[in-house]
Amino acid sequence: MRVRQLCPRLVVSDARRAIEFYRRALGAEETMRYAGKDGTVAHAELDLGGFILAVKDESEDDPSPTSLGGTPVQVGMRVTDVDAAAQAMVAAGATVVLPIADRPYGQRDGRLADPFGHIWVLSQQI
Amino acid sequence: MRVRQLCPRLVVSDARRAIEFYRRALGAEETMRYAGKDGTVAHAELDLGGFILAVKDESEDDPSPTSLGGTPVQVGMRVTDVDAAAQAMVAAGATVVLPIADRPYGQRDGRLADPFGHIWVLSQQI
Numbered sequence: 001m002r003v004r005q006l007c008p009r010l011v012v013s014d015a016r017r018a019i020e021f022y023r024r025a026l027g028a029e030e031t032m033r034y035a036g037k038d039g040t041v042a043h044a045e046l047d048l049g050g051f052i053l054a055v056k057d058e059s060e061d062d063p064s065p066t067s068l069g070g071t072p073v074q075v076g077m078r079v080t081d082v083d084a085a086a087q088a089m090v091a092a093g094a095t096v097v098l099p100i101a102d103r104p105y106g107q108r109d110g111r112l113a114d115p116f117g118h119i120w121v122l123s124q125q126i
Numbered sequence: 127m128r129v130r131q132l133c134p135r136l137v138v139s140d141a142r143r144a145i146e147f148y149r150r151a152l153g154a155e156e157t158m159r160y161a162g163k164d165g166t167v168a169h170a171e172l173d174l175g176g177f178i179l180a181v182k183d184e185s186e187d188d189p190s191p192t193s194l195g196g197t198p199v200q201v202g203m204r205v206t207d208v209d210a211a212a213q214a215m216v217a218a219g220a221t222v223v224l225p226i227a228d229r230p231y232g233q234r235d236g237r238l239a240d241p242f243g244h245i246w247v248l249s250q251q252i
Contacts, residue, residue, distance in 0.1 A: 001153075001211055003175030005204035008134045009247060012198075027127075034231065049129030054202055065198045072138075072191045073199035073244070076180055078131035085127055105160065118199070121135060 008075050009054040012116040013064040015041035018055055022046055025092035065117025074119040082108050082124035134201050135180040138242040139190040141167035144181055147241060148172055151218035191243025200245040208234050208250035
């Protein structure tokens with residue numbers, strides 16, 4: 001048994017707006033979208049520099065961070081320029097939870113909350 | 127700005143037990159562990175067939191699925207043998223949320239909840 005892919009699957013309160021946000025903020029490219037009833041997004045996949053991020057609208061079984069009041073899973077994203085990545089996210093509407101700074105464990109990192117309540121840990125090796 | 131890595135960072139109520147579960151259930155290998163105060167796990171990384179899964183103990187800022195009462199992020203794992211993967215997870219203590227079955231969209235998949243409240247979507251291309 002081999003692992004072919006491991007990806008975060010984000011549930012959001014408004015998938016169409018969220019996908020637009022991830023495109024503008026992260027340069028993500030949408031590669032797949034399945035529509036659910038009522039025009040909701042049942043499953044969409046975004047390509048983020050060769051990695052996959054899945055996004056879907058919330059439902060009875062799948063609450064969003066807004067409905068739950070938080071999230072127990074952060075999305076860790078390591079990039080080549082963490083300051084540029086954080087600036088692009090903030091420009092698109094994210095808020096800073098922990099500012100980007102050099103850390104004693106050898107990386108420059110910080111945390112941002114996207115407009116849909118998901119928490120991103122952005123980092124860069126230094 | 128290029129993306130070097132995208133990984134789910136799971137907050138759990140007992141990281142040491144959770145890491146042991148992910149090792150037994152998924153064949154994950156621990157590659158890094160930072161201890162926090164009181165012997166808690168501040169950050170650990172597991173290698174899952176070349177993909178990274180991060181795990182940490184909950185804290186005031188980071189609630190676990192147990193504390194929150196759910197999760198708005200599922201971990202999507204595509205494998206070469208989804209039935210074997212699901213059986214191994216169940217044998218290690220996971221529970222079936224949606225049984226593994228062939229789906230009309232061309233994959234065989236299902237959902238499991240691990241003992242720490244994280245939801246796994248296991249899939250295999252058919």
